[in-house]
Amino acid sequence: MTPLELLAxxxxxxxxxxxVDHGADAVYIGASRFGARVSAGNSVDDIGQLCHYAHQxxxxxxxxxxxxxxxxxxxATEQLIQQLHEAGVDAILVQDMGILxxxxxxxxxxxxxxxDNRSAxxxxxxxxxxxxxxxxxxxxxxxxxxxxxxxxxxxxxxVFVHGALCVSYSGLCYASQHCFxxxxxxxxxxxxxxxxxxxxxxDGQVLEQQRHLLxxxxxxxxxxxxxxxxxxxxxxxxxxxxxxxxxxxxxVAAYSQHLNAFIECHADQYCRxxxxxxxxxxxxxxxxxxxxxxxxxxxQGRQPDIFSPDTPxxxxxxxxxxxxxxxxxxxxxxxxxxxNGDGLCFINHEHELEGFRVNRAEGNRLFPQxxxxxxxxxxxxxxxxDQEFERLLSRPSAERKIPLVMHxxxxxxxxxxxSGAASVSLPCEHQQAQxxxxxxxxxxxxxxxxxxxxxxxxxxxxxxxxxxPSSLLSELRRQLVLSLSKESGPLPAESxxxxxxxxxxxxxHAYLYNIANQLARDFYGAKEVSAYELKGxxxxxxxxxxxxxxxxxxxxxxxxxxxLWREPLVLRLGDGRRFPLEFDCKNCQMNVYAED
Numbered sequence: 344m345t346p347l348e349l350l351a352x353x354x355x356x357x358x359x360x361x362x363v364d365h366g367a368d369a370v371y372i373g374a375s376r377f378g379a380r381v382s383a384g385n386s387v388d389d390i391g392q393l394c395h396y397a398h399q400x401x402x403x404x405x406x407x408x409x410x411x412x413x414x415x416x417x418x419a420t421e422q423l424i425q426q427l428h429e430a431g432v433d434a435i436l437v438q439d440m441g442i443l444x445x446x447x448x449x450x451x452x453x454x455x456x457x458x459d460n461r462s463a464x465x466x467x468x469x470x471x472x473x474x475x476x477x478x479x480x481x482x483x484x485x486x487x488x489x490x491x492x493x494x495x496x497x498x499x500x501x502v503f504v505h506g507a508l509c510v511s512y513s514g515l516c517y518a519s520q521h522c523f524x525x526x527x528x529x530x531x532x533x534x535x536x537x538x539x540x541x542x543x544x545x546d547g548q549v550l551e552q553q554r555h556l557l558x559x560x561x562x563x564x565x566x567x568x569x570x571x572x573x574x575x576x577x578x579x580x581x582x583x584x585x586x587x588x589x590x591x592x593x594x595v596a597a598y599s600q601h602l603n604a605f606i607e608c609h610a611d612q613y614c615r616x617x618x619x620x621x622x623x624x625x626x627x628x629x630x631x632x633x634x635x636x637x638x639x640x641x642x643q644g645r646q647p648d649i650f651s652p653d654t655p656x657x658x659x660x661x662x663x664x665x666x667x668x669x670x671x672x673x674x675x676x677x678x679x680x681x682x683n684g685d686g687l688c689f690i691n692h693e694h695e696l697e698g699f700r701v702n703r704a705e706g707n708r709l710f711p712q713x714x715x716x717x718x719x720x721x722x723x724x725x726x727x728x729d730q731e732f733e734r735l736l737s738r739p740s741a742e743r744k745i746p747l748v749m750h751x752x753x754x755x756x757x758x759x760x761x762s763g764a765a766s767v768s769l770p771c772e773h774q775q776a777q778x779x780x781x782x783x784x785x786x787x788x789x790x791x792x793x794x795x796x797x798x799x800x801x802x803x804x805x806x807x808x809x810x811x812p813s814s815l816l817s818e819l820r821r822q823l824v825l826s827l828s829k830e831s832g833p834l835p836a837e838s839x840x841x842x843x844x845x846x847x848x849x850x851x852h853a854y855l856y857n858i859a860n861q862l863a864r865d866f867y868g869a870k871e872v873s874a875y876e877l878k879g880x881x882x883x884x885x886x887x888x889x890x891x892x893x894x895x896x897x898x899x900x901x902x903x904x905x906x907l908w909r910e911p912l913v914l915r916l917g918d919g920r921r922f923p924l925e926f927d928c929k930n931c932q933m934n935v936y937a938e939d
Contacts, residue, residue, distance in 0.1 A: 653695070887934070
């Protein structure tokens, strides 16, 4: 039986608990430092509370320690990892290989996607140096994932299934550092890829003007979990450590239900990796929470329409088209219902996103607080803030319980209550009941409110006819819950760090190894510390599978027309800075350089 894991993001303790309640099998969260989302840090105490809550359901907690680390931070990093281990964390996500040279506690290491995991050779090397799991690059197709699994079948594979996409291979983006002195590898990405650019050819001709040419849509693999599972992935990761609790609730619930539906059809092969059944008080709807439009990215190879050149902001769900416009209102052709306070948006004729709030809704006639100046009949309308849905999610919206089958029987000197491997006993005089005891026994043992359990059945022998005081039944129930709770906790892990890890797959430029400290230098056997953040570099500042030649319909290799422009093409920011593009057709990749 193969356990499958739905891995949810947590900005903070509240989001982590919401993820557990709504069906996550594991949660990843940032500590106070050294996480790849610098603004999503949490205290070790909060992380310990999350571990205690999650482990009741056998839900794992992983902590991101996935930035590159400078020499003066090595001691603090080592101390933090020790504290996380003591708090009960199940694994840490790592980018900096210097961490493997530290004096680590026995805690599992997961190779962050920041280590650029796109080949079987890289995954095999990471396995050999001691990692227990690899988070694959988002850009991989289902066939590429299957090939990696076939070549390295003993390495668990984690794949992203939902949320924002980085346009560069993770760990190999230096644009934010180059332009703004904010390192993506240090958790401070300034989102260079969400900015507006002009696209110029070698003759200075403007091919595209002020478009978001590197801004990708959001990933959504909810309808393709079966393909990812059959390819060999076992952990399915939702992006979003900066998202709020309502996002976590909705997306986790949606993917948990999809995963359960798959398992129900393959119950002899797969199971969930955690315990508990979830009852929801709402119907999840992925389009209703933050999204830039959805794409399956490269799941089936190159696909058109993976980027969002008009806006990097949330579009939300399509709700219809503008039908008739009056002085202070308009109506919508579609089946959606609206509420006062809904946030709506549209793309105007200048390719700009315009948003507004509904002051009053009368059926499909909407009265905005202020009529949008560029709204026209026939325009597509989207809702990026659904007031009714948000109200649902602001209240308790799910309850997770572990069903128990309890077995009560008489012992030589009292009674025992058991469920699974847990068993407790109490001494008590055996007295024959004057009236059938079954109903009271079931009622008392089923009082599990305030615990993560619910009683699905109480088993008694057919001839069981003993009177048991309600106080003793309550004590048996309490002690059984305590015994069950003690069974939960982090799995023991052993460090398997190799002293001689062998040679990693080669990079053409030294800075791409992200060697930022002496321990990482020693690990690689390198001559010097060479991280871009410290030394700069003369190679690409981004390596992208997203290709503008293809996106604009001019990749001959994939059926496009031969371009009339003269290369090289250049991206130009509004402040005049230029970034030449290199189309590496052999590797089906677009590289972005910084012009001197």
